[in-house]
Amino acid sequence: MRKYQELSLEQIIEQVRMDKLVSDDFCLYGKEDGELALARSYWVSNYPDVVEERDIYPADVVEQDLQLVYYGEQLIDVLSVALEEITEASHQDLVEALNYYQQHDSFMKFED
Template identity: 30%
Template sequence: MKKIELRKVMSAVELLQAIIASEGVDEDYCIYVKGDADEISGDTRCALDVCPSIVSDVEQVSEFVRLNDLELFSYGPQFNDVLRNVLNQPGNCSVEDLIRALNYYQDNDDFLDF
């Protein structure tokens, strides 16, 4: 498994290509996005960082996430489930397919069949 660079803001396409090449993300990491966290596109600015922790019922994010004004998009386990689902579909998986599947999962809490 290739190592993905943490705390580096890049396009969704770049991040997802790196994640596909490394066969998923560590379950302790989350995907954060700049701007609206409800839906991503290929040029959405994203980063991989540690998941938020809860301290006294308050969500605590890293300084990197705060300084870059990032919003939580996906937890590692959920992202890996969507990735596995896309990779197990007939045909070749493209980054665009993964983006569609992630957005579908965000909206429906269900997997997209191709």
């Protein structure tokens, strides 16, 4: 995923779904943390560096006063698992899976 751009969660999901992204070398940042929303926009940038056990966020993130919302590795994993379970998942299904993972640190099970 291209970094240093703002995308809606819907656009991010489409990129992951259509491009079959395997590179997870990005993080999503936003004005607020908490539950993800389909129409909300997120900034795509680098992972924070860890220095002396502290996260040092990228300059572009600090300049915009953004907060870490999702690690790319987790985002790709959650979307991949959800799409394996239900290939025709709606965007809202995928947002629910992402939010579920954030709250429970486990993958959401979809009902058959």
